[in-house]
Amino acid sequence: MPLLGFGTWQITGDQAYDAVREALDVGYRHLDTATMYGNEAEVGRAIRDSGVPREDIFVTTKLPPSQVGKERQTIAASLAALDLDRVDLWLIHWPPSSGRQSLAAWQEFRAVRDEGLTRAIGVSNYDTAEIDALVEATGETPAVNQIRWGPALYDARMVADHRDRGVVLEGYSPFKTTNLSDRVLAGIARAHGVTPSQVVLRWHLDHGFVAIPKSATPARIRENFDVFGFSLTEDELRQLDAMAG
Template sequence: MTIPALPLAGSSVSMPLLGFGTWQLRGDSAYQAVRDALEAGYRHLDTATMYGNEAEVGRALRDSGVPRDEVFVTTKLPPERAGDERATIDASLRDLGLDAIDLWLIHWPPSRGRSVKTWREFVKARDEGLTRAIGVSNYGPDEIDQLSDETGERPAVNQIRFGPALYDAGLVAAHRERGVVLEGYSPFKTTNLHDPALTGIASAHGVDPARVVLRWHIQHEIVVIPKSATPERIARNADLDGFELTPDEMTTIDALGRR
């Protein structure tokens, strides 16, 4: 599997366009799924404090034998932990068994106008070497601008719910104009995989519609983090070599966002 990566602003790291999501995976199921993902070739793992599986993700990474510097690891601060940023990242690092994470995100905008104050703590954590890059999740462009305008530091990434049915060229452009990498979660839940547009394109390439959706993200240079607990599906979702969507096919899939 050959997956390209995007450089992240304000850091020396690049983020693989395909990652493995771990939301709703807990305990032994989380551990085994991450082991299966690393075996299948994923080199980008996405977790969060609120997922309750950082210890399993970290243990799976260690047990996999894959060198730490080959895997990009993301975790996230719950909004209710605004004000306890340092204690939260220290706990994440301890549970993951890492000296530093590659990307730390504010999971949702904190209430009562705490975003800027929290963001300043994120900048401090990055400057202290606890995380290599910092970003946000579930933010709008205006909220990103507020962080940048008030601190002089823009988020490297914004992780949002995304997929073909939610495609918005204006939103994608807004992130590109700001130098913010767009990352999509729940790519399959947001899109009807039985849509004739997707099944027809999938048939033409001899793949399943899920892989068409993932390939569409990658060709748009939008990071995508599919999740599964099934070894066969985990491996299949990583098998994205050997086919490329044509410009017309990309346009057809883009149009799903205007229905």
Template sequence: MLLQAVGHPRILRRTGRSRRRASCAGRAAAGMAGAIRGTTAAMDTLDQPTVLLPGDVRMPLLGFGTWQATGEAGHAAVLAALDAGYRHVDTATMYGNEAEVGRAVRDSGLRREDVFVTTKLPPDRVGRERETIEASLRALGLDHVDLWLIHWPPSAASDSIPVWRELLAARDEGLTRAVGVSNYGTGQLDELIQATGEVPAVNQIRWGPALYDRRRHAEHRDRGVVLEGYSPFKSTDLSDPVLTRIAAAHDVSPAQVVLRWHVDHGIVVIPKSVTPERIRANADIWGFSLTAEEMHDIDALGG
């Protein structure tokens, strides 16, 4: 079975069915095929839809955010997320929880290659990039991460390109499989691309229905940069009639609709929670898909 992907990069469809709504799997596949088109996609081995990054790196479209999840509560949250089916965990040096994230990955019993781990370089580490990634790997207990991002553009614009070169060097040395940025504007992306000829694999930015910007989405797609959204619920009114109507039609929650909207757009999304019930609910979005009309209605929430 082959599906079509949204432009570039490629979206790879999961193989498994939803545990809660297995009978809907055929409808979900049809919906995904309708929403994702442009480039041929293949079956994935992670039982999750993934986007293909440069270097044949597969990044699950649904990730687990860990900002403010620290200490034993953070460890328990990541462990619960992996148990619920997440195969992508997002952390950062600034979060102060890399050790807990790494311990949870090990304690999960999952194979290292089946868990996609992202961490980020803080803006105050300009000139100390190699030292920082090595410290991150020690804290995580890993020999590499799957994705390393510049967390914020450096305060001095002239530092952005040298920092980007250091990330590329870390990738080439095998310390990370892919590199990208976070909170970058399109012009800032272009500066990196023009200076090095290397396209950031990912740009992680704040995103959600209320922030939807069709042009910005297209600008990332046209450059081959994967758009990854954080804080998907922060600016979105989950009681909005559009979301509640669509949620009722699929017998899911408005939050699940928001997450599915990201995935059906081919946008990586990283909801966060430390509540086991909410963690499980956020992971359970594979038994339904949104129609083209529903996608359009949610897009319109962005104004």
């Protein structure tokens, strides 16, 4: 899974199609969508029209908790909309209202994975205890936990908990969770000749976190991908980690 992905939350219709086409043209090879986003068809059409080989693109979609008990219908609808034989990662979008429902969904996710409809399975917005409950009941560890994340939310214990369990930490809303006018962040950006947003994304990559920035603006889509020409020092990473207070 590429560490830098392209998020599609709140982007629908032609805007979603155009944004995903731009992202693929720029070089993104990781696309993140969800049943509740209502844009899987546009994401799939953009993939088909891009000319990028399907095997080069990592596609994630998600099951809303309201669809627990309808996992097969939901993944079938997602694959039909995306016009794909399988996705690369399927996530439970956030924990259902009860642990029993969460476990039932996880069991269905395992079966869907074993049937080849998704390469990997994971969760989103789960805490450590909720992940442990799934593992204890099934022996199956989620490949990924997608959560709100950024320097201002950095939690060394949470990072260690994910690492110890072999769960990839994937961050969404990297800019909404960060004060982009922060003095330290702005100073690091100036030192590298980049924008604060690019520093935030580089912080994710240098820590080994997956980041999925979202934008419908072509210039921002390009800017967000242009983060491979510099790296942060250990001291800069520590300064940014300290934004969490």
